[in-house]
Amino acid sequence: MKKHLSEVELIELCQGRLNSRHADEVRKHLAKCAYCAHRMAATDEFVASMDAWKVAASDECALDAAGLISQAARDRERDLPYRIVRVTLGQAAAIIVLAGLSGAVAGHYLAQFSNARRIPAERVSEQVAAHMMHLDALAPGAMTGLDITSDEVQIFLGGVTQQ
Amino acid sequence: MCTGANVRADDDERLMILLGRGENEALDELMRRHASRIRQIAYRILGKLDEADDVVQETFTRVFRFAPRYKPNAKFTTWLFRVAVNLSQDVHRKNCREAALRRALRLWRPVTAGETHQESENVERARRAIASLAEFQRTAIVLHYYERLSCAQIGEITGRSAAAVESALSRAYATLRQRLNPTGIQGRFPEG
Numbered sequence: 001m002k003k004h005l006s007e008v009e010l011i012e013l014c015q016g017r018l019n020s021r022h023a024d025e026v027r028k029h030l031a032k033c034a035y036c037a038h039r040m041a042a043t044d045e046f047v048a049s050m051d052a053w054k055v056a057a058s059d060e061c062a063l064d065a066a067g068l069i070s071q072a073a074r075d076r077e078r079d080l081p082y083r084i085v086r087v088t089l090g091q092a093a094a095i096i097v098l099a100g101l102s103g104a105v106a107g108h109y110l111a112q113f114s115n116a117r118r119i120p121a122e123r124v125s126e127q128v129a130a131h132m133m134h135l136d137a138l139a140p141g142a143m144t145g146l147d148i149t150s151d152e153v154q155i156f157l158g159g160v161t162q163q
Numbered sequence: 164m165c166t167g168a169n170v171r172a173d174d175d176e177r178l179m180i181l182l183g184r185g186e187n188e189a190l191d192e193l194m195r196r197h198a199s200r201i202r203q204i205a206y207r208i209l210g211k212l213d214e215a216d217d218v219v220q221e222t223f224t225r226v227f228r229f230a231p232r233y234k235p236n237a238k239f240t241t242w243l244f245r246v247a248v249n250l251s252q253d254v255h256r257k258n259c260r261e262a263a264l265r266r267a268l269r270l271w272r273p274v275t276a277g278e279t280h281q282e283s284e285n286v287e288r289a290r291r292a293i294a295s296l297a298e299f300q301r302t303a304i305v306l307h308y309y310e311r312l313s314c315a316q317i318g319e320i321t322g323r324s325a326a327a328v329e330s331a332l333s334r335a336y337a338t339l340r341q342r343l344n345p346t347g348i349q350g351r352f353p354e355g
Contacts, residue, residue, distance in 0.1 A: 006329065006333055007332060007333045007336035007337060008307070008314065008329055008332050008333065008336070011307070011308065011336065015308075015311065017311060042340070042344060045344050046336075046339070046340050046343060046344050049285060049288065049289055049343040049344060050289055050308060050339070050343070052283065052285035052286050052288075052289055053207075053285075053286045053289035053290055053293070075220075075224055075227070079227075079228075
């Protein structure tokens with residue numbers, strides 16, 4: 001056994017909580033160790049001080065079970081509407097999240113579809129450049145007074161975009 | 164044990180399962196079994212009966228709400244005491260913050276002679292000595308001394324190791340001895 005008994009052992013011996021084997025060991029130690037025997041004697045006094053509150057607290061804590069049960073019943077009734085609201089809100093949130101996810105997936109596929117028909121970037125730059133220089137006015141049949149072929153327009157456009 | 168027309172149960176875990184299935188009579192039985200003990204634990208941690216009653220109500224409200232999701236992995240009372248202890252500590256911390264604020268605002272009102280007269284001197288000394296302990300030590304003392312739980316059980320409830328609980332208890336008991344029985348050990352007998 002260790003040198004001195006712990007506070008916990010002294011208290012548990014005093015309260016009769018140690019099992020018989022452990023209690024025997026503690027008693028043997030107390031018979032040999034004057035210091036622990038002295039602490040044990042003081043423990044009786046200490047336990048009496050602690051138990052003063054124990055008795056008072058037990059008296060004060062006489063329970064009104066019927067009151068608690070009726071309160072719990074009232075809480076249950078009061079809780080029901082909140083539970084319904086919580087479930088409803090939860091379902092609404094789930095629907096919103098599902099709708100958002102569906103929209104995101106649909107948007108992704110639509111974007112891919114529209115990308116497939118998109119005009120290549122170099123053709124866009126050609127058109128923008130032609131539009132900025134009003135070259136559409138040179139197109140065949142345009143009311144410009146000039147008469148150039150579409151091939152000549154393409155050559156001109158090529159020259160513009162290469163610059 | 165019979166808790167009502169439709170509820171028969173022999174242990175707390177089974178009562179919780181029944182409560183989760185909508186057998187509300189099981190809550191009544193759980194309260195009959197444990198409310199008094201929860202109230203005493205909360206009272207000793209908080210020192211005020213009205214606040215202890217609030218803790219009891221809140222504890223069983225949580226039991227009621229948690230029951231549908233309850234899994235009997237651990238002993239029911241371990242979980243129940245953990246809820247009660249945590250709620251009591253939350254209230255105590257809130258009280259400490261408010262007391263600090265009151266002191267800061269110079270609204271502190273000491274306990275009057277009339278109030279202390281209602282209790283015996285020994286009760287008041289024990290209550291004050293325990294109230295002056297650090298939070299974990301106070302909880303450990305309440306559960307070990309008054310509820311007679313082992314260090315391992317207290318460890319499960321508070322989420323600490325049994326060794327940490329025993330260490331805290333040793334310090335707490337030493338402090339309480341000094342405050343309640345200052346001539347008991349120290350100064351009369353040198354350690355051998």
